[in-house]
Amino acid sequence: MWNDFLIQQRVIFDEIYNAFPPEHEAFTNQSLVGIGLREPREDHERFITEMIEKPVVSILENLVSVEESRGDCRDNGRIIFLTPHYDPAKPTCARDLEAEGSETEESENEESVLIRRPHRFCTRVEPSKSLDTRTILYVCEIVKPCGPTKHLREAIRPTTRFREASQAATAEAWVYHAIIYFYNHLLESGSEFGILITGQAMVFLQVKLDDPGTLYYHISEPCHDIAEACEEDAAFLSVVGQCVAFTMVALQTRKLKSRQPLQEIRLQMHKTLPKWGQPSGSPLEEGAPPGLLPPEDAINASARSSSSTEEMNTERQSDQTEPGTRPNELSGLNRGTEYRAQDWPYCTQRCLLGLVRGELLDSKCPNVMLHCQGEADSHSRHPISHSDCLSLLRDQFKHSLDEGITYDGIFGSFSMLFKVTLLAYGYTFVSKGTISTLVERLKNEAKMYKQLEPIQGTHVPVFLGTIDLRTMDKSYSVYWGVDVVHMIFLSWGGRHIDPREMARLEIPMSRLVEQAEQTMDTVHGKGVLHSDVRWRNILFNSETNRIMMINFERAHWIGKLRTSARNKVKKDKVLKFIKAVEKQRIIERKRIALVVHNQLGDERIG
Incomplete structure (x- = not known):
């Protein structure tokens, strides 16, 4: 259960609050302290952007400035809120296809709360990388409720059975549908965290990637909570206060788990979690939301109620001894095993051309000692054949898509760029991957490279072959809803002319x-x-x-x-x-x- 939600939030909030010296003046809008949420209306999303997201970003940017002035920086990167469809990090091919689909998409009924795609992402841009290489910290959904906040509390309980509840013609049905869609968005985004915002409340959610069968949540009603709390807790319980702390929790969790095998976890979830329409369960009514379904009895609530703010002082007194509540030691988090291969340099054109043609090793290749396990000499041939290389790479991908492959955040009109290493022998090259609707484009490119074989390594890169991930029932997720299924492999061509x-x-x-x-x-x-x-x-x-x-x-x-x-x-x-x-x-x-x-x-x- 997420019983320690407020404890985690309080520890983070206090650390941020205490980081600012008393004389620091960076926030002019004092009304943000007591801000609550509004009833949904046409400009609700704009309100969220102006009155919540921008203050959160401003506070965290000022935090970085203060820490840098002290010589103590967290290296948290930039925090950016954005709409998925307009995200520059979203591959062009996916944006184009999505735009085409939106033209024919049926308009939603006013009463509908079914979520086609996430409204907003909170993302982190790494300090050492470009805007195209960002990490989704959490998903934010803005949902028009079909009833008062009490329906949230009545609908989300530890005993909730989503498959049955979502079919019931009850006042809480909108909650079940919204949660089910949101659950899918969390799994697809690769993030553990999300916020579901209604007119009066926020539902903070977590699905731990190493335990996807459990949905943790906490319901916050800022106006109600502030009214019942003491004055000194007003800033902490405000929408901005809660979102600032939540953003830092998500950021620290992501950094701690950055080396976990996220691709394989995602694939395993898709294989093991129940889905709508499966024979094992009763069929759902027409129009029910598709996708993955939280397992029966899988939802755990924090023991949060309208009186929990009265208990907060007790929680605050005990937070120093509660295990796993420190900002750098959050509950249930482990650093995990390191799954990334060493950042080996790319092999030379001559090396990979020799591999394809069965010729001698290139002594100038930076990975030549890896190719032959330290026994190479100037007259050595490649230790494996070209076909062996592709076969071993297939086996490597079958074993894991988290080892020896990295998405570079670079994409074009038809494909995304990866760095790939055959771990057994250190061969390192690039891969172009694409989504299912554009596979023919890459197949055409492969045909062209075969025709250009005599000039490979001089005028065009060396072509190493192709792998279709669908043959091993896999895909590589590079963005929410963007799954690479087909890859071609090439030598590294070089850089744009400087x-x-x-x-x-x-x-x-x-x-x-x-x-x-x-x-x-x-x-x-x-x-x-x-x-x-x-x-x-x-x-x-x-x-x-x-x-x-x-x-x-x-x-x-x-x-x-x-x-x-x-x-x-x-x-x-x-x-x-x-x-x-x-x-x-x-x-x-x-x-x-x-x-x-x-x-x-x-x-x-x-």
Whole structure:
């Protein structure tokens, strides 16, 4: 049971409160201290943003400033609240598909509280990473209630059986449906925490990833709680006070559990938790919310009641001796096993090309000693074959998607980028993964790389093969509702061209433009039209000191152009096609030169 909710919150809140010196003046809106929630209305979400989320972010930003001035920083990163659909960290392909789906989605009935997707996420942006690499701390849902707050307390009890209760035509049915949807959102987001906000109350929820069968909750009515509490507890019991403390609890929990096998936990939950419509349970009425269902008798309430604020002083007196209530030692949290592989550097083009072709090891590869367990010499061949490499990688993924694979937070129109290491031999390369509706795009790219095999490792990356995670009944979650199911594997192509780096290497723009044109000509010479010549698809590889082209999802295989047709009509069509292809080749050649030139500046092309 989440009986220690207020104790955890109080310890965190007091620590934050005491961190600010008395003379610190950063918060001008004194009315926030006694703020409660409002009845739902059209601008309710805006109210939540302006009067809750922004103050929470402001307080935590000021906390960082105060700690930095003392030389004592938590390294908590930035806290950002956002709407999932407009999150820049959400892969482009998922946003596009979601936008298409929303055009045909039926409008909800006014009485409906069924939640299609989360309203808001509270996220953490890591200090050392870009905005594209953020972690979901908790999910926030804003629900229009179909009854007073008392229905919350009557509906959520330790004895609640969700499968049966959600079908009952009772005043509390809206609560059951909202909780079931919210339960799904927590599991899909990979976060343990969430807040369900109604007009008068907040329901703080937790589903521990190592115990998904238990739903912990605490119901807060800020206006009522403040009215019954002593004056010194008003700030703590306010909406902002509770949300600030809750945000820190979620942040610290996430940091402590960052090395747990979250992908495998998520997959296991999907396999083991009961679902709507399963034969083992009675069928649900039409229109019931789909998805995972909390197991029977799986909900545990805090022993919170309208009189619990009177008991808070007693809890506060005992919080110093209660185990696991310190900010860095929260109840039930373990650091867990470290599942990430070492951050090995990428293998060289020559190394991976040798692996594919069964040739010698590259002595300059930074991972060469790992490949042969320290016994490599300049005349050694790769210890495994290309097919062995793919077979071992499949076995590794079957065992765990948390070991030897990391999502980089980088994505394009059709795929997301991963760093992958074959743990048994240290081969390290990149992977492009995509969702089920875009698998054909990556399959097309794989076909193009096969056609470009003779120029791999020089003008394009080395292609290592593909794996479909669905064959092992798996997927890799990169965002809420975004599951990668198909992956292709490539050598690391390099970085986007940096003018300062080129100056350091004494490589003039004229040479880069010439290399870019040569790369384009070479790709065309193998019968492939790239069809997507943009800056993001042009890299400079420091190993080869050459331009490389990447991202062939839109490419077309033309093959060798011949005019051997006997029939004049057919011959005319072939000639017309050849002319169109040649025109496109010229356009792509000019395009790549222009892109490189424009990106690097105004230096004349020599």
